[in-house]
Amino acid sequence: MRAVQITEFGGPEVLKVSDVDEPVAGDGQVLITVDRAGVNYADTHQVENSYLSKAELPLIPGGEVVGHTADGRRVVALVGSGGYAEKAVAHAPYAFDVPEGVKDGEALALVLQGTTAWHLLKTSTHLQPGESVLVHAGAGGVGTLAIQLAKLWGAGRVIATASSEEKRKLALELGADAAIDGDPEGLKDRIIEANGGKPVDIVLEMVGGPTFDESFDALGRFGRLVTFGSASRQAAKAIEPARLMKGSKTIAGFWLADCFKTPALLGDPLKELFGLAVEGKLRPIVGGDYALSDIATAHEDMRARRTVGKLTLDPTR
Structure with missing residues (x-):
């Protein structure tokens, strides 16, 4: 499958699309076909290995995805890493069903x-x-x-x-x-x-x-x-x-x-946020949708403060 995999730490220049093996879901995990992946400022730290938790190489960055499971659920999930790819694996408690009326980019903005x-x-x-x-x-x-x-x-x-x-x-x-x-x-x-x-x-x-x-x-x-x-x-x-x-x-x-060990610390707020979005009381802003092949540009734009709202990646492009 196509994924952004880094083999050295650094700036946006180390982000390149590669062909890698598809991930396999283990016990208590779900495999997600990714429709969109989220891009976060924290990813720029992870790529240069200056984040709070140290990364190991090789690494597929990307902390959250929205997509579909094999049984047809549309979910948004926190994956920690591995999101910049056509498929990703999440622990089941951190894959949340997305309600009707919430778009992919909006779900990614709300989950993180x-x-x-x-x-x-x-x-x-x-x-x-x-x-x-x-x-x-x-x-x-x-x-x-x-x-x-x-x-x-x-x-x-x-x-x-x-x-x-x-x-x-x-x-x-x-x-x-x-x-x-x-x-x-x-x-x-x-x-x-x-x-x-x-x-x-x-x-x-x-x-x-x-x-x-x-x-x-x-x-x-x-x-x-x-x-x-x-x-x-x-x-x-x-x-x-x-x-x-x-x-x-x-x-x-x-x-x-620090909320990850207690899924309710994520699931309960997210349920409230989804409800506000569906009711039209909360407007998630999606500021840019980049092709997977343009991931370096996405990081450059974010670091240069050229972006607004949530940035997303399309793994099909």
Whole structure:
């Protein structure tokens, strides 16, 4: 079968389509004929082996797929790796039936970015009605969904950051009350200004480096910042305990993989998200559908911040 298999770590240049053996489903697993595979920013880290979990070669990247099983089920599944291929294997508890009315790209957006946004707001930061929320990368896969969920769940004011006027416009269309430039220079002041002159209650942060630092400084009393990525590939400054005590601030971390040992931590939020999408209350954004042979371009576009929403791969092309 056709698959993107890497034999060395590196940037987009190591991503090449190869002919490989089809995977075989073992006990408790399902074989899926892939209609679309998801592309995530985390994949760029996995390919260069800079992710939280270390990868081994040879590797077929790709953490989630949507497709059909041999018995005719249409499922979206988290596979960990192996998604950039015509067929993939998933453990049965992580293959979820896709309801009518949810398209392939939407299912891929909801199973990973959607469940991430759900946990960031409900599990990690415990959003309360009326609180202000800052969403970094508001036009990205997680950001576009987090903006909408925060508004649905009663956030008082939602502020998004984005790198271009077009992306900021999208964030506003999705319900953000304000959208600002995400450049770290002067970011704290722009955040507070966008929140009516007040520090924010919650920050969803996945850039790292000085963006993390500026965001932390923009937190108000009892504010919570959750970090779930490091797109800048830069380290933030160390936070002294006294800086947490003053203002009673909280820093949390979130990694969706920590939900994998308890399938309900994925299945229950996904069921809720599917319901919201079917009802028209939640709009997953699919920003690009690439041919499998164009996977390097997909990674280049993502790393250069040229994309919005969820990116998908078509293994038939």
